[in-house]
Amino acid sequence: MEQRLAGLAKLQDCPDLPSFARVHSPEIPHKLLPMASIQRSGSKWRVQVYVQGRRDSKSFRTKQEASAWALEREAELGGSKLPDRTFAEAMRHYERDVASHRKGSRWELTRLKVFAELPVAKRKLASLGPDDFIAWRDGRLGQVKPATVAREMNLMAAVLKHARRELRWIRGNPLADVTTPAKPKGRRRRISAAEEKALTLALGQRGKLQADTPTHRVGLAFLFALETAMRSGEICALTWDCVFLSSRYVTLPKTKNGEARDVPLSSRAVEILKALPRGDGPVFGLGDQVRDVLFRKARDATAHRDVHFHDTRAEAIFRLSKKFDVLELARVIGHRDLNSLLIYYQSTASELAAKLG
Template structure:
């Protein structure tokens, strides 16, 4: 049932029905009544399993952006992808007409503009939007992204630091063994070396606090692959990792402070800047995770390695993050 209340010269409408509680403010009571009537009709259609007649894919994206994405870890990236998609032709398609042909057209257009890896990330977001529409809102009968052909993925990256690339980048960042890393850029250099020792992601390193470290173990409180059954992980620290931590500036008594005191976005931005100054092409901060995994694979069995890196799918671990030098492997055969 809709209720209306006048506040400070404006009309506030509230609809509470079928477990939904929404409010909006309008200039006139007539506008508030029209909104409430339309919303109640939509809710009634949802209960009957009818696809809203006038809703477009853009409307679906707008609802998902307002109700679902803000509550998800990584929702900020979803919001960016959704905002971009709402500017494209597929956003104008009525939900009653939406099918795999529109998805295929969107896919082919995007592949002309960006790499398939970017299209796949957008695909995952948009597919979840449609799944939500099917399961929770009844705005779609089926998910067209499950019918259309997914774009082929890019070959797994194999990039690792080569030659003196890492030393050049560390120099550009101002990191030196001669003095503690006091500046933010120097601490990014320390974070890079720590990543190679631990295989931790840049976001995990950025969130690491002094209170998360006990003895020779660092507790990753929140990981990219966490779900209800898997919350965080423990990462063993080598002697070199402990040495890197010991060189960081630290305020006495502030155990909740971040060890490296650099946000994840700044780590990525400063790494890119240092890489450009060092004239190194293509080596991302995330590539250091591959370097670390390859080094750790020489010391740990595969199940222990997966525990350290946080991989639950061993196929991803071997295909993407483990990049051994086959020349070295050949020598080990003799």
């Protein structure tokens, strides 16, 4: 290796050598031989490599350091050598390249910081195997619910997938042969008329709709969610420029699935929006965290502590299923999987027979 580097450095000192040097590697087929370009940039040497459609570059103090990096990096990009990187380094790249660009990435970014402190994070990627993740999974199951472990495993798998496909730091995914804990069925709790009335009163809505205090506006958000099946985050982020009362719909520019969505408004939903003062900020004047704290405080003052704000979505979908067919409902609430909506259509055989005439 030292002889190859010395030879390359000697060639590059030749005044007749062009601005790039062909780096020969016996591990790489001749037809895929890469090109390494090494040029002076101020007081440093900048090297660029290009292998099989992928580029990388870096600057060094000396030309010999640049040449050494070029040989090693080309071998890595060509697949003849795996880089000596840790799981924590893969997490940092995933955070920078993927997670930080996603909507609602707060949970992923928080978990990645926690993962970086795990013993497995300090291990070299090439040394990790299924047993390492099985041990972590079993230990984690003693601390949190299976659904949480499954979600964390999905994030780890995404990091390893990025390391394999984009960074080319590993050839296989050590999590591929590790069983993910079974997730419990999603919560689809109905909200009874008594619960709706008690919570509405606890949130300060008595008779005429009120919007004077934050608690009042949480009450309006609760009622609005029951009318539209919009998520809490979508309601709190709604702005007046996306509200079209005359046409009776609101536009959500960016939703959970990454696509825009128009949500039709019932007459009651229009009434709720008209009760709110217009301004430059969010329609309901609430942040999601403030909404959560105030809702819990009001709810805990009632006898219905099992009700969550997000239960409004399931209840609203049940109600809308009586008015829309499954394709219309999917469009309104932003679902892509029609099968997941069938549970909301619970007509009995007798009710269906009545439709036949």
